[in-house]
Amino acid sequence: MILIDSSCLDVQMEEIVTGRCTKVARNLHMERLRNHYLFPEISARELEHIKKYPNEKVIRLGIGNTTEPIPEVITLAMSDFTRALSTPEGYRGYGAEQGNMELRKAIVKTFYGDLPVKDTEVFVSDGSQCDISRLQLLLGSNVTIAVQDPSFPAYIDSSVIIGQAGSFEDETGKYQNIVYMKCGPQNHFFPDLSNTLRTDVIFFCSPNNPTGHAASREQLEQLVEFAEENGSIIVYDSAYAAYITDESPQSIYEIPGAREVAIEISSFSKIAGFTGVRLGWTVVPDELLFSNGFPVIHDFDRIVCTCFNGASNVAQAGGLACLSPEGAKAMLSVVDYYKENANILAETFASLGLNVYGGVNAPYLWVHCPGLRSWDVFNEILEKTHIITVPGSGFGPGGEEFIRVTTFGHRETILEASTRLKSLVLV
Amino acid sequence: MILIDSSCLDVQMEEIVTGRCTKVARNLHMERLRNHYLFPEISARELEHIKKYPNEKVIRLGIGNTTEPIPEVITLAMSDFTRALSTPEGYRGYGAEQGNMELRKAIVKTFYGDLPVKDTEVFVSDGSQCDISRLQLLLGSNVTIAVQDPSFPAYIDSSVIIGQAGSFEDETGKYQNIVYMKCGPQNHFFPDLSNTLRTDVIFFCSPNNPTGHAASREQLEQLVEFAEENGSIIVYDSAYAAYITDESPQSIYEIPGAREVAIEISSFSKIAGFTGVRLGWTVVPDELLFSNGFPVIHDFDRIVCTCFNGASNVAQAGGLACLSPEGAKAMLSVVDYYKENANILAETFASLGLNVYGGVNAPYLWVHCPGLRSWDVFNEILEKTHIITVPGSGFGPGGEEFIRVTTFGHRETILEASTRLKSLVLV
Structure with missing residues (x-):
């Protein structure tokens, strides 16, 4: 039943599936989306890194994913x-x-x-x-x-x-x-x-x-x-x-x-x-x-x-x-836990001589790396410390030179990340 | 802070809220939607009916809402x-x-x-x-x-x-x-x-x-x-x-x-x-x-x-x-329960001399009421038996003259519906 109709294959090679095309045009708006959605893209890079360094423990400070048990x-x-x-x-x-x-x-x-x-x-x-x-x-x-x-x-x-x-x-x-x-x-x-x-x-x-x-x-x-x-x-x-x-x-x-x-x-x-x-x-x-x-x-x-x-x-x-009153209290104690993580990581990045924003009112740090491209910083941190962050440019051109660091994580993970980062020299 | 700007109020009276309008045009596509979505409309009619007959027990054979406990x-x-x-x-x-x-x-x-x-x-x-x-x-x-x-x-x-x-x-x-x-x-x-x-x-x-x-x-x-x-x-x-x-x-x-x-x-x-x-x-x-x-x-x-x-x-x-094997077995026994409901209701409507479709392969009956408008049938059944159905025309012009009857329900409810319906004479 499969016909090869090469005339319809005007897309990039990696996307091609040989087969019979429908006559339904791809939605122009979907075509206009840039590359991949940011977070799946970061997940893909993490997978590549794990393949390269199978014995290293990757620490994820990328996607803002909560880690602590629910009360x-x-x-x-x-x-x-x-x-x-x-x-x-x-x-x-x-x-x-x-x-x-x-x-x-x-x-x-x-x-x-x-x-x-x-x-x-x-x-x-x-x-x-x-x-x-x-x-x-x-x-x-x-x-x-x-x-x-x-x-x-x-x-x-x-x-x-x-x-x-x-x-x-x-x-x-x-x-x-x-x-x-x-x-x-x-x-x-x-x-x-x-x-x-x-x-x-x-x-x-x-x-x-x-x-x-x-x-x-x-x-x-x-x-x-x-x-x-x-x-x-x-x-x-x-x-x-x-x-x-x-x-x-x-x-x-x-x-x-x-x-x-x-x-x-x-x-x-x-x-x-x-x-x-x-x-x-x-x-x-x-x-x-x-x-x-x-x-x-x-x-x-x-x-x-x-x-x-x-x-x-x-x-x-x-x-x-x-x-409920009890639930709200328990919930906020978890929020406080993440805020303490934020303090630890903010001090860590500041100790590297970097300007650190956020963390006080949000579970994210926004770290300025003047003169550097954010994907380069992402790659360098990953390569040297096996820590996943998010390149600031993934959030728009105004995010260039920054990385976002989530403060969600178990305390021991955050402390381990802090130790690894303190020895970091960004080039 | 509230300004009354009557120039912007070109909508039907019941929709008007007096206040300051933004300059954002309403999405033309939303304007083109007909009336209300079918099921909330039926819920509104049910509420009216309950107000009118506060002592009658309404039976809902309208929205296809499951009723039996989950295994x-x-x-x-x-x-x-x-x-x-x-x-x-x-x-x-x-x-x-x-x-x-x-x-x-x-x-x-x-x-x-x-x-x-x-x-x-x-x-x-x-x-x-x-x-x-x-x-x-x-x-x-x-x-x-x-x-x-x-x-x-x-x-x-x-x-x-x-x-x-x-x-x-x-x-x-x-x-x-x-x-x-x-x-x-x-x-x-x-x-x-x-x-x-x-x-x-x-x-x-x-x-x-x-x-x-x-x-x-x-x-x-x-x-x-x-x-x-x-x-x-x-x-x-x-x-x-x-x-x-x-x-x-x-x-x-x-x-x-x-x-x-x-x-x-x-x-x-x-x-x-x-x-x-x-x-x-x-x-x-x-x-x-x-x-x-x-x-x-x-x-x-x-x-x-x-x-x-x-x-x-x-x-x-x-x-x-x-x-899981056990879950699938339990699930299908609930499906069988609803199918038996379908049998009971199909026989009921057939006993009224109406042509009944569906029920064998689906939890819905599609009952033909030749020469009658489906909203009229919906209203008449509701008025005479306090049973909610769905007017067929709510599913498109091809549904005129039909009503849809869900077969989800506790057995005693279905039997009670059957009893009420058997005395029905549609005019």
Whole structure:
């Protein structure tokens, strides 16, 4: 049945599979994606390294993957819930697509306290990365977006996939239709808004992944004012808010006016060690309106009902236990553990004479290696210390000269990494 | 801070929220969606009915929601997995976006047996509805699609959202760019392919939701041949394959040539009672190529890595237990239970003198009420018997004159429904 039709094979050699082609054109937007998604690319490099050095123990400070056990009060709740699924009384089929109302109420109470966020504005998700793509489906291909540079790759990649981004320009390392808001030490990791072009949507992550910078109240007031003036929608990613130790706001809704301009996405991944369990949420305020007066929340509800079917009810039972007084206390003790890791690694990199950012309000360090290319630094650290980091340029051209170091890890691993790194001389 | 800007309020009155509009235009594709998604609409009607008849017990034979407890061998595995998340040895963070390899292998072994499906071609998901939208993201707005008429609404609605569908035409009840392949008793629930226009993609669900018809081997051979001739991609939804009792194929890959033209999406929801736990999978064969020779699987992998982060690891642990010999046996005994429900309800509707389809190979009955409008039948059954069904026209114009009846339910509920229905006279 297999016909060899060489006329259709106009792709790079490594991608070719000989066989009969369909007549379905590949989606141009997919073609425009650059190379591979960052984290699978790093995993591939790790595999190569392990093959080269089979006897060395690789330490992973790359992907921000939680490592510490989930407190028992939380797993017991999930375990009880799953066991009850075998009983007539405890069995649950489809839940509400928007999430269990008890959990939505608990999210409001725990994370928004006195702020005017309503339980009906909270949509429980299977994680913020998934909701970023659902938001892109809602927004469609005709909106313009801005991102912090550097930023978490999912904003740009989902924008390319939905068709907002235009072509990639090799000279600049940027997509032509995306506004890159440079954030670095020179501007206190906050964009110069007086020089920033208006876009429909502004993706803004604080505490930022990868820089670890939490925007101050004054900075966020500027951001909300900028969105109000421009009629823009902020998509505010607060996945790391629980790591904030100073007085920086933990939610965009602490800023007056934000309910008319901002969506907030967040996650249990890094607070509760739920990276594999999968649970997050998104807040869409009733007051957020499209230009024709139509509430954004109605379209998001439709997307959630059509393109999603709710987070796993087991994960939701776990989320509810996280927000009990005992669960919240246990959860935050794990956060504190990772923060101590951050202190250890920050001191280590500083002892090498490097400028280290982040770590105080986020589980990431952002290490400056002036004059060096970040993939070179990644390779050199891997080769000399068998430690995986993330090259800053993977987060956008503004990440060049930096590496991101996650502070998730067992303490003994972090201490071992510290020992290995202290002998490092970057060239 | 609230400004009233009446100029932006050009939407229907019930949608209006007074406040300051952003300057972001609502996505035209979202505007084109008809009314509400079918199932939330039915839930709203149920709520109204309960208000009207607070003392009557409503029986839900509407949404296909599983009701029977999950066998203990499966929930014990999930419970053990969650408890282990509290130990250093058992803790798991991010898993592979494509799913746990052990589960992917078990899916191949259990569902594909001797067929040449590879574990690397299986992508574990949080359910087939979610993967339908991810496939639409992959395909993009420039492909044309065909659907069975009637069909599960997610195919059309996700097509509208991504921008393939064009305008809705009130006269026909159809979107202008979608090819509706009528399937009814007159053509043995299989489209007349000699009269069917070529499209890039053909969504095909077998056993079908809502008609309950499982396509025969001969029908599927015709479908694959049609796709081969047209260079089309079939998206084959086999979520109900476990309900097949006759010799109909349980996978499209039983048909020679299918690996070059078909993606298969499937689900644990209706086999294992995982509607709330959330677990499914999608198979993308290596041989499926776009017109330029680029393998579809590479783009799907990219979508899964960028727009998804893997199914909950707890759900995956449950899925693995489902596929153990003991789990599979227990799972299928629940399927048999629902099949007996189908027998009871099929006899009930037949006793009213109505033609009843489905039920043999699917957990749905498709009941023909000639000359009646399906929403009228829905309302009349609800009013007279307090039983929720689904109006056939909710699945497309080809569903007019039919209602869909789910056979998920506790036996006593099904028997009570049968008693109530037997006294029904439809007018």
